[in-house]
Amino acid sequence: MDNRKTRILVVDDEEIVRESMAGWLEKDGYTVATAPDGPTAVERLRAEPWSILLVDLKMPGMDGLGVLEEARKLRPDAVVVIMTAYATVDTAVTAMKMGAFDYLVKPFDPEELSLLTQKIVAQQALARENILLRKVLKREYRFRDLLSNSPKMHAVFDLARVAARSHSTILVQGESGTGKELLARAIHVESPRSTGPFVAVSCAALTETLLESELFGHEKGAFTGAVSRRKGKFEAAHGGTLFLDEIGDVSPKLQLDLLRVLEERRFSRVGGTESIQVDVRIIAATNRDLKKALEDGRFREDLYYRLNVIPITLPPLRQRREDLPLLVEHFLEHLGVELGRKLEAVSAEGMRLLTAHDWPGNVRELRNVLERAAVVASGPILDVADLGLLEVHTEERQGSEGLASLEEVERRHIAEVLRRTGGNVSHAARILGIDRVTLYSKIKRYELRKEPESGT
Ligand SMILES: Nc1ncnc2c1ncn2[C@@H]1O[C@H](COP(=O)(O)OP(=O)(O)OP(=O)(O)O)[C@@H](O)[C@H]1O
Ligand SMILES: [Mg+2]
Incomplete structure (x- = not known):
C-alpha cells in the first residue's frame, strides 16, 4: 500500500509537537499537514x-473533543486519535465514546506512533475491502433485473442461468406479478441468442383467428382484411427468443398448431402452402395451474410435455417476505428518480404492515402500493397512512388460534378494497395489482357483491 495516499492531519497548539510528529510521519511516507x-x-x-x-486534547479555545465532534460530522470515515498528557480514564472513555479510535499518552516515541498509524491504515484497507465485498455479494442477489434475498429465488436464478445456456423450451409458472416476463427477458439476455430478437406475444389478448395470424403470419387474401402478406411472430423471432405469455389461455385449435410447430420446427403462414423453418427458443409462461387444466381437459397433455422441458416456478411474494426490504429499497430508488424527489424509506411501522400483508398481486402490487404512497407522502419517509394498506387481520396475528387461511385473508382484503373504491373494479384491480378478469373471477369465487357506485 502506498503510504502517500494516507493523509494525516496533526492538530496541536505546541509547535514543537506539530513539527516533530510531522517529521516522523513523513519519514514513514505519509502525506502530513498540521493545524x-x-x-x-x-x-x-x-x-x-x-x-x-x-x-491534542488540551488546547485553548476549541479542545480535542470539540474537533472530534466536528470530524465525526464532516469526515465520518476519518479515524481520530486523541493525544493527551493527562491520561485519565475519564477523558479516554469520553473520547472513545465520542468515536475516537484510540488515544496516545504524551510523551510518546516515534516507534509508538508508527505502530499505531500502521494499525489504522491496515484496518482502513480492510474496511474498504469489506465494502467492495458487500458490493460483489449484492450483485449475487440479482439475476439481471430480478432482485431477491430469498433462497427459493436464488434456486430459481441458478436454474435460469443454466437454462439460459441451452436451447430447450422453458415453461415459467407463477402467480400474477411474480416476475415471469422479467425472468423470460433475463434468460434471453443471458443466452447465446442475446444478439437476436426477443419477441413477446400475449396469447390471452387476442381472438383465436387474430392470434393465429399474429403467430404464424398470413398470405395476401388469406381472409377478409388480409390485404397483403404479413410475417408472424415466429418469423420475427428467428435467431432469438419467442415469449408466449399466458399460454394457458390458448384455444384447443391453436394448441394443436403450436404442438406441430414445436415438434417439426416448421409451419406455414395462414392461407399459405410454403413451409417455413425458423430457429427460435421458446419460453412460455402462465399464471394458471396448467396441471389442473390438463386434468380438466382444457390443455393438451402432449403440448404440456413439449413446453415443460425446463419448468421454472416463481414463488409468490408471501412465501418470500424476506425480499420486501430489498424490493422496497429498489422501488423507492426508482420512484425517487421518476418523481424527482428523495424517497428514503418506509417507516418501521409501515414495514411491519408490508410484512403482514398477503400480496395477492405480488411484486407488481408492491410496486403499485409504493408508487401510490410516494405520490401522497409529504416527506422522504413513507408511513402507514401513505401506504393505504388495511390492517384486516390484526386480531389473527396475536396467536395461532383463530388464524385466517390465505383464501380468507384474500377474500377479506378484496372485499375491503372494493368497499374503499366504491366497487370500481378497474380501480380495485389496479390497487390489487391484478387484471380485471382475474378480479372478476375472484369476486365470483368468493361470492363478493360489488358495492354500488353510490349509496343506492
Ligand atoms: N424480483 C424482482 N425484482 C425486481 N422487480 C420485479 C421482480 N419481480 C417482479 N418485478 C417487477 O414487478 C412487475 C411485474 O413483473 P412481471 O410483469 O414480470 O410479472 P408477471 O409474472 O409476468 O405478471 P403477469 O402474470 O400478471 O403477467 C414488473 O414491474 C417487474 O419489473
Ligand atoms: Mg406477464
Whole structure:
C-alpha cells in the first residue's frame, strides 16, 4: 500500500509537537499537514479529505473533543486519535465514546506512533475491502433485473442461468406479478441468442383467428382484411427468443398448431402452402395451474410435455417476505428518480404492515402500493397512512388460534378494497395489482357483491 495516499492531519497548539510528529510521519511516507488550533483544523476538515486525525486534547479555545465532534460530522470515515498528557480514564472513555479510535499518552516515541498509524491504515484497507465485498455479494442477489434475498429465488436464478445456456423450451409458472416476463427477458439476455430478437406475444389478448395470424403470419387474401402478406411472430423471432405469455389461455385449435410447430420446427403462414423453418427458443409462461387444466381437459397433455422441458416456478411474494426490504429499497430508488424527489424509506411501522400483508398481486402490487404512497407522502419517509394498506387481520396475528387461511385473508382484503373504491373494479384491480378478469373471477369465487357506485 502506498503510504502517500494516507493523509494525516496533526492538530496541536505546541509547535514543537506539530513539527516533530510531522517529521516522523513523513519519514514513514505519509502525506502530513498540521493545524495549530481547533478552528483551523475544522476548516481543513471541511476543505479536504483526511484518513487520520491526531488531535491534542488540551488546547485553548476549541479542545480535542470539540474537533472530534466536528470530524465525526464532516469526515465520518476519518479515524481520530486523541493525544493527551493527562491520561485519565475519564477523558479516554469520553473520547472513545465520542468515536475516537484510540488515544496516545504524551510523551510518546516515534516507534509508538508508527505502530499505531500502521494499525489504522491496515484496518482502513480492510474496511474498504469489506465494502467492495458487500458490493460483489449484492450483485449475487440479482439475476439481471430480478432482485431477491430469498433462497427459493436464488434456486430459481441458478436454474435460469443454466437454462439460459441451452436451447430447450422453458415453461415459467407463477402467480400474477411474480416476475415471469422479467425472468423470460433475463434468460434471453443471458443466452447465446442475446444478439437476436426477443419477441413477446400475449396469447390471452387476442381472438383465436387474430392470434393465429399474429403467430404464424398470413398470405395476401388469406381472409377478409388480409390485404397483403404479413410475417408472424415466429418469423420475427428467428435467431432469438419467442415469449408466449399466458399460454394457458390458448384455444384447443391453436394448441394443436403450436404442438406441430414445436415438434417439426416448421409451419406455414395462414392461407399459405410454403413451409417455413425458423430457429427460435421458446419460453412460455402462465399464471394458471396448467396441471389442473390438463386434468380438466382444457390443455393438451402432449403440448404440456413439449413446453415443460425446463419448468421454472416463481414463488409468490408471501412465501418470500424476506425480499420486501430489498424490493422496497429498489422501488423507492426508482420512484425517487421518476418523481424527482428523495424517497428514503418506509417507516418501521409501515414495514411491519408490508410484512403482514398477503400480496395477492405480488411484486407488481408492491410496486403499485409504493408508487401510490410516494405520490401522497409529504416527506422522504413513507408511513402507514401513505401506504393505504388495511390492517384486516390484526386480531389473527396475536396467536395461532383463530388464524385466517390465505383464501380468507384474500377474500377479506378484496372485499375491503372494493368497499374503499366504491366497487370500481378497474380501480380495485389496479390497487390489487391484478387484471380485471382475474378480479372478476375472484369476486365470483368468493361470492363478493360489488358495492354500488353510490349509496343506492
Ligand atoms: N424480483 C424482482 N425484482 C425486481 N422487480 C420485479 C421482480 N419481480 C417482479 N418485478 C417487477 O414487478 C412487475 C411485474 O413483473 P412481471 O410483469 O414480470 O410479472 P408477471 O409474472 O409476468 O405478471 P403477469 O402474470 O400478471 O403477467 C414488473 O414491474 C417487474 O419489473
Ligand atoms: Mg406477464
